[in-house]
Amino acid sequence: LAAASESSGVASYHQVLDQQSLRRLQLGTELEQAMADGHISVVFQPIIDARTSDIVSVETLVRWAHPRFGAIPPDDFIHLAEQIGRIGPLTDHVLDLALARCRRWLDQDIALSVAVNLSARCLAEPDLVERVQRALRRHGVPGELLILELTEGSVVDDSVRSSNVLTDLHALGLRLSMDDFGTGYSSLSQLRQLPIDEVKIDKSFVLGMSTSQGESFIARSIIELAHNLGLRVVAEGVEDELTRKLLTEMGCDKLQGFLVSRPLADDVLEKWLLARTGVRSAAPGAQHRRL
Numbered sequence: 001l002a003a004a005s006e007s008s009g010v011a012s013y014h015q016v017l018d019q020q021s022l023r024r025l026q027l028g029t030e031l032e033q034a035m036a037d038g039h040i041s042v043v044f045q046p047i048i049d050a051r052t053s054d055i056v057s058v059e060t061l062v063r064w065a066h067p068r069f070g071a072i073p074p075d076d077f078i079h080l081a082e083q084i085g086r087i088g089p090l091t092d093h094v095l096d097l098a099l100a101r102c103r104r105w106l107d108q109d110i111a112l113s114v115a116v117n118l119s120a121r122c123l124a125e126p127d128l129v130e131r132v133q134r135a136l137r138r139h140g141v142p143g144e145l146l147i148l149e150l151t152e153g154s155v156v157d158d159s160v161r162s163s164n165v166l167t168d169l170h171a172l173g174l175r176l177s178m179d180d181f182g183t184g185y186s187s188l189s190q191l192r193q194l195p196i197d198e199v200k201i202d203k204s205f206v207l208g209m210s211t212s213q214g215e216s217f218i219a220r221s222i223i224e225l226a227h228n229l230g231l232r233v234v235a236e237g238v239e240d241e242l243t244r245k246l247l248t249e250m251g252c253d254k255l256q257g258f259l260v261s262r263p264l265a266d267d268v269l270e271k272w273l274l275a276r277t278g279v280r281s282a283a284p285g286a287q288h289r290r291l
């Protein structure tokens with residue numbers, strides 16, 4: 001009897017596995033078409049100056065609205081896109097949407113920086129720098145308004161090659177941000193050798209700050225060390241007022257999280273900006289507003 005129930009347990013386990021790998025396989029084959037059909041879109045999450053609360057940039061976050069599976073979060077398909085060699089086209093698609101939006105803001109005399117996430121695999125693509133440069137040109141967006149968010153693993157794995165790529169990207173005028181900082185293996189001193197402009201404290205530390213002194217200590221240490229190396233610091237995952245207060249007292253430069261705003265669809269962000277800054281389209285030819 002024990003053997004029977006055990007074997008049926010195994011059977012159902014295999015069934016679950018099969019369903020999962022089937023779904024993955026299906027998603028893999030559908031990715032390209034989903035981009036063409038407009039099912040892969042982006043939302044924008046505001047990032048504010050910790051002292052003034054002015055909006056300083058928005059982070060572009062990819063979304064897949066699947067006709068049958070519903071909303072698929074990026075954590076479920078970024079890795080898949082990497083595995084099937086489709087992260088390049090996906091990144092280009094997101095970059096395109098982000099820069100198109102940035103261009104429309106510029107046309108309204110609003111100079112708002114956009115951040116785009118780069119998967120580790122992207123740094124290994126030999127034509128990455130060229131593609132980013134072409135995208136900036138195509139949309140007529142100055143490099144200064146683009147921020148690329150990298151993960152620690154991507155720059156530490158093959159540090160010589162990636163440091164060349166980062167130097168070339170930096171030469172386009174854009175800023176480089178180290179995402180999810182504190183979760184990987186890189187040290188701040190390793191970052192010093194790379195043309196990185198800012199670090200983002202991973203939300204796993206920030207989320208615990210209001211209840212745990214240990215997390216607060218980690219955040220404080222990252223902020224102090226980063227500042228000593230001349231880097232700006234962004235905290236992601238700021239959900240409550242106490243955390244915001246603590247981070248601001250620690251000298252954290254920028255804040256991002258549900259307390260400030262959830263990631264917003266294009267048109268909702270427009271309303272959010274208007275309500276918050278009172279900014280309206282200025283007369284053509286007016287000085288660009290740096291938000």
Ligand code: C2E
Binds near residue numbers: 116118257
């Ligand atoms: P990330 O780059 O670290 O982005 C921050 C994630 O934290 C986002 O999740 C965001 O919605 C979430 N978040 C923001 N504020 C809060 C908060 O206050 N509390 C909590 N609990 N969460 C918050 P999302 O959109 O699901 O993205 C997950 C990850 O997927 C991103 O983490 C990023 O690594 C990756 N990703 C998203 N878009 C892209 C993309 O276009 N390309 C690549 N390569 N990766 C992407």
Ligand code: MG
Binds near residue numbers: 059117149179
């Ligand atoms: Mg990010």
Ligand code: MG
Binds near residue numbers: 179180200202203236
């Ligand atoms: Mg992050």
Ligand code: MG
Binds near residue numbers: 180202203236
């Ligand atoms: Mg993160």
